[in-house]
Each structure stands twice: as C-alpha cells, then as structure tokens.
Amino acid sequence: MKFCSHCATEVEFRIPAGDNRQRYVCPSCDTIFYQNPRIVAGTLPFYYHDGEPQILLCKRAIEPRKGFWTLPAGFMENGETTEQAAERETREEALADVTVQSLFTMVSVPHIDQVHMFFLARMEKHQFGAGEETAEAKLFREQDIPWKEIAFPTVARTLKRFFEYKNDSAALARCHSSAILPSEALRKLEAEERERQKREAQKSTNGQTS
Numbered sequence: 001m002k003f004c005s006h007c008a009t010e011v012e013f014r015i016p017a018g019d020n021r022q023r024y025v026c027p028s029c030d031t032i033f034y035q036n037p038r039i040v041a042g043t044l045p046f047y048y049h050d051g052e053p054q055i056l057l058c059k060r061a062i063e064p065r066k067g068f069w070t071l072p073a074g075f076m077e078n079g080e081t082t083e084q085a086a087e088r089e090t091r092e093e094a095l096a097d098v099t100v101q102s103l104f105t106m107v108s109v110p111h112i113d114q115v116h117m118f119f120l121a122r123m124e125k126h127q128f129g130a131g132e133e134t135a136e137a138k139l140f141r142e143q144d145i146p147w148k149e150i151a152f153p154t155v156a157r158t159l160k161r162f163f164e165y166k167n168d169s170a171a172l173a174r175c176h177s178s179a180i181l182p183s184e185a186l187r188k189l190e191a192e193e194r195e196r197q198k199r200e201a202q203k204s205t206n207g208q209t210s
C-alpha cells in the first residue's frame with residue numbers, strides 16, 4: 001500500500017513501537033495497517049457411481065492458471081464461516097449445491113500469505129455445471145484425474161490424500177494439516193517448465209518430419 005486509507009498521507013514501512021515486524025504506518029494519523037494471511041476455502045465434491053467416488057473438478061476460465069483443473073475454492077468473504085465460503089464457492093464455480101462435511105486438508109502457503117482449507121462434500125445429486133469463472137466442470141474417476149493439469153499444489157495434495165484414504169473412513173474424517181514451502185513450489189514450476197520445453201521440442205520435431 002502507498003497511502004493511508006484514513007487521511008491519504010503517504011505511509012511509511014517501519015517497525016512500530018512495541019512491535020517486532022515492519023508494518024505500514026501512517027506518520028500523520030498514526031494508524032498501523034496490519035496485513036495477515038488470507039483464507040482460501042473450498043470443497044472436494046465427490047459423487048459415488050458404481051461404488052466408486054468421482055471428484056468434481058473445474059477447468060479455470062480465468063487467470064491465474066487458466067485452462068488448468070481445480071477444486072472449487074476461493075477467498076473467504078467477511079461475515080462468512082469457512083464452511084459457508086466453501087459451499088458458496090462450490091455453488092458459484094461448479095453450480096453444485098453441497099453441504100460440507102468435515103475439514104479434510106488445511107495447507108499453509110506462507111510464501112503467498114495464504115491458508116487453503118478444503119472440506120469433503122458428498123454430492124447427493126448428479127447436478128453441476130460451469131460457473132462464471134469455470135470453462136468446464138466434470139466428474140473424474142481416480143484413474144482419469146489430469147494430474148499434469150492441476151492448477152495449484154494445494155489442490156493436487158488434497159486429491160492425493162483423498163485417494164490415499166478413500167477406503168479408510170477414519171482417515172477421511174480427520175483434518176490433514178501441512179504446508180507448501182517456496183522450494184517445493186519452485187521445484188514444481190521448474191518441472192512444469194521442463195515438461196513444456198520437452199513438448200515444444202517434440203512439436204517442432206514432428207513439424208519437421210511431416
């Protein structure tokens with residue numbers, strides 16, 4: 001931030017008296033602007049078909065990660081509970097009415113100042129669609145999950161845990177808390193970049209031979 005939202009004076013970035021971190025401070029009206037992590041709440045909607053769970057994923061129609069698949073999730077709004085936020089995001093992005101069950105994963109992502117929370121949500125009806133921010137919504141069996149095209153590491157981790165525990169109801173009912181550290185995120189991006197370059201190289205070789 002650049003200016004005080006109370007008096008429009010240019011703010012300073014410094015450690016206020018009695019604090020131990022740098023904050024934005026207004027030198028004119030002394031307001032301290034605290035910035036804290038934001039919560040992303042979402043669901044892992046699953047639908048049983050032939051005794052096998054299928055997961056509802058949304059293909060993103062917007063950046064970041066446009067064209068990649070995600071679980072319905074988004075930033076919590078003021079005045080909401082995490083459960084309400086997760087249900088609302090599922091309605092908005094996947095046009096699915098779900099009632100959340102237990103909190104399944106909670107992943108801290110400190111390098112982007114976010115905490116991602118995913119609730120299990122069993123779908124009673126085969127009813128969903130593409131919301132405003134979604135290009136396509138689709139149910140996936142475990143073997144069909146597009147692992148290479150998952151939008152965010154927290155989503156991939158949540159899906160992995162689900163399939164790992166799909167036959168263990170006690171483990172499914174527990175919350176699995178973890179963190180994604182910058183080095184991990186970086187490694188993932190680097191791996192993706194290598195894949196992309198490989199595909200590009202293949203494409204140009206194919207182009208030459210045909």
Ligand SMILES: [Zn+2]
Pocket residue numbers: 004005006007008009026027028029030031
């Ligand atoms: Zn001020």
